[in-house]
Amino acid sequence: MHEKLLIGANEALPTPLSNSASYVDFEGTNDPEHPQNWRLSTKLFNSILVCSGTFIVSLTSAIFAPGIDKASKSFGVGAEVGTLGTTLYVLGFASGPLIWAPASELRGRKWPLTIGMLGGGIFTIASAVAKNIQTLIICRFFAGMFGASQLSVVPGVLADLYSNTTRGAAISLYALTVFVGPFTAPFVGGFIASSYLGWRWTLYIPAIFNLVNGLLSVLFLDETYPPCILVAKAVAIRKESQNWSIRARHEEIEFSIAGLVEKYFTRPLKLLFTEPIILVVSVYMSFIYGLVYALLEAYPFVFEHVYGMTPAFAGLMFIGLIIGVVLACAFILFGQLDYARKLAENKGIPVPEWRLAPTLLGAPVFTIGLFWFGWTGFTPRIHWAVPAAAGIFIGFGVLCIFLPCFNYLVDAYLPM
Secondary structure, three states, X not given: OOOOOOOOOOOOOOOOOOXXXXXXXXXXXXXXXXXXXXXXXXXXXXXXXXXXXXHHHHHHHHHOHHHHHHHHHXXXXXXXXXXXXXXXXXXXXXXXXXXXXXXXXXXXXXXXXXXXXXXXXXXXXXXXXXXXXXXXXXXXXXXXXXXXXXXXXXXXXXXXXXXXXXHHHHHHHHHHHHHHHHXXXXXXXXXXXHOOOOOOHHHHHHHHHHHHHHHHHHHHXXXXXXXXXXXXXXXXXXXXXXXXXXXXXXHHOOOOHHHHHHHHHHHHHHHHHHOHHHHHHHHHHHHHHHHHHHHXXXXXXXXXXXXXXXXXHHXXXXXXXXXXXXXXXXXXXXXXXXXXXXXXXXXXXXXXXXXXXXXXXXXXXXXXXXXXHHHHOOOOOOOOHHHHHHHHHHXXXXXXXXXXXXXXXXXXXXXX
């Protein structure tokens, strides 16, 4: 049994009466207990499970949009007030990481992800059964706050599972789910809201997806955070050896509210306003991400009011954006081959600027797509396929800007 539960780092088990603490560790870089050394099938299963959760919460963020008009009429409020159902969900996305990011580094990845999915499902059901608009928009905010666990913790899971060489590919597929979700939502939500099911089922259906993913995470998701894996290892060795001096360093971490506020709120704000690169890149990424949700309002206006389409068929115009995002993901994955070559030549030391190469193409393509959409979508005399095709350029540019900038910030400031 001791062969399975070695303390690590070539250290022998201390005697039961030892007063000094002995710390467990991994058995070198090839320890099979380390997540980066797990079987590929195990890595892929965990990756698919958490990325599907990201897709679900991204879908949930926008699937309500096609039903806003009907929901607003049923509650007797204007469409502007109904739009808060989407706006506050995204605001929940922004506030949730203040909870889930520190939780994932203190208690591991599994339970923040699981609680986030289950909580998001519960509040989405509460939104679906709401009897007034106030209840709906408040519950949507909390659904977004719980759903933010996927956006803030899943990149950490992928960083746990994959090395520098393959992590970029994994993050690319994760980013694909982040953007395909809100671009898929309009036509899915449009057909649901236009059917006999009604607008409430634009909330019931994603709530079911949330709860199913949460239950699957409870049952099958593995803990991937290495310090928490070492905690479990220390507990197992203590039980077997009855030696209570064996510990994991993560067990001795002391934290306070003031310390958490400084690390996860004050320090990011300080970096934002004292590091020009962080400020510029963050503003640019925020602008791009904001435009993603602005398109949720712009597309229905153009294709319903200008071209006279039904909400369901107007939602199909988002397929161009999805095609663009998928093409961008393929382009970035292809670029990973060159990145891996550079990394090997530089002895495994990453240079953050290498990540920005796709942005050099994505930025002008995105601008062209926006200009194309605005220039051709104002009159029915131009065929609807012309502004719809602009979505391919917009979707391509969105991912080619957002993902490389995200990876750049991670590589540049992760040591801090």
